[in-house]
Amino acid sequence: MSTTTTFEFKEPPPIVSTAATAPILPQARVPLAFDTPVDLHLHTYASDGFWSPSGLIDDLVQRGIAVAAVCDHDTQDSVLEAIALGERRGVHIVPGTEVTVRWGGRQWHLLVYGIRPDDERPEARGFIDLMDGHDRRFQELAVDARRRVEASGRPIPSVVREVGERKMMPVHILRAMIADKHVPRLKEAAELVVELGGNFTYDTPLEEVVQVVREAGGVSVLAHPGRADLGLALTAKTLDQLLKEAPIDGIEGHYRTHTDADTARYRKMAGARGLLIGAGSDSHGPGAPVDPRPWHANWAKGLLVRLGFEVADPDDGLVWTPGMDPLAAKPPKRERKKPAERQAVTV
16 A cells, blocks of 8 residues: 655744844845745846846736845846835845855855845955956956957857847857857857867855855855756755855755755755755746746745745645645656567467
């Protein structure tokens, strides 16, 4: 007789920040219902996205998403504009960024929340300087990549359209290489830049980033731990090793590619270690690769509380269970084995 196991998850208690000075939060906590739609991982054209801040806010309003975080790669250029636009439209925008970091011999992405790019507190200086350094380095890499590609006899006039009025970043060079028919995809574009002696990425040791985030009173959440296309998926053993060297605050337990089994695994890993749980679509534009999507506020309650919100509990006390999220990724279907062909036997 087969039985079905049901997982019921209670949110772990919020972690008290060890930062010397807390970040600037709303004077009064913003109340949210347990199922208020939130999306805490979004990109704009400030990095490699296609959303303009105004276009993103329009979309969030249309979808009824009340709280969102702009987390562009290694820059916060769209954050203040998005905050101002969101205030006028009733959308709470959390200041954020997705920092490229290195730990354990590979790159990871670290979501950082709660630090505005115009934060003038001395405690925030280390993080602001770090972001300025990443921004400058990526612009230098873009200039270098363009020079190498064009010097190799591959003109990329499309780079002007790709950049527009923004800062030129490596992704603009890679996309221009595709538009001008030198390579079919981003993978080949990046490989060609490396083959020509250039680079398209940059990172800082994870422990250094976590340190300056904590000094500034921000919150650090490891992004998309289950995305195997960026490296091996996060395991409990790896997480324990990582926490010894870099005490991050949480992991992104709810993510667009996570199945219910993935979410259950990461919520369990986070809960056992007192970590916060994030929830985000990683939308880079309309359908790129997905649209923003509504996660329940109480699925990321601890994180939202740290960021100045007050999240109500559901009447039944149940935070999340498999099947509760209708938009969760579905596990790949296993190929059914064909029955062996019968062989005629002659006696």
